[in-house]
Amino acid sequence: MSIMKDLISQYVGKKAYIQVGGLTTEVVVKDVKVSYGHTRFLVTPVSGNGEQWVESVALKKGKKND
Numbered sequence: 001m002s003i004m005k006d007l008i009s010q011y012v013g014k015k016a017y018i019q020v021g022g023l024t025t026e027v028v029v030k031d032v033k034v035s036y037g038h039t040r041f042l043v044t045p046v047s048g049n050g051e052q053w054v055e056s057v058a059l060k061k062g063k064k065n066d
Helices: 003-011
Strands: 015-020 023-035 038-045 052-055 059-061
Touching: 003 023, 015 038
Parallel strands: none
Antiparallel strands: 015 023, 015 059, 023 038, 038 052
């Protein structure tokens, strides 16, 4: 299986958390891409609206306090 297929199966459609400033927000991963050697995720909030590409270091799978 290719790296992209692995990333898609691991993340797309799954919930995760991102931290922006002092806020932690639950998000759903809509898409994933690798650009210039960096993995980025397109996320949308579970509650609210909008979407944002974030670096992989900003995304945490699992519980909010992990």
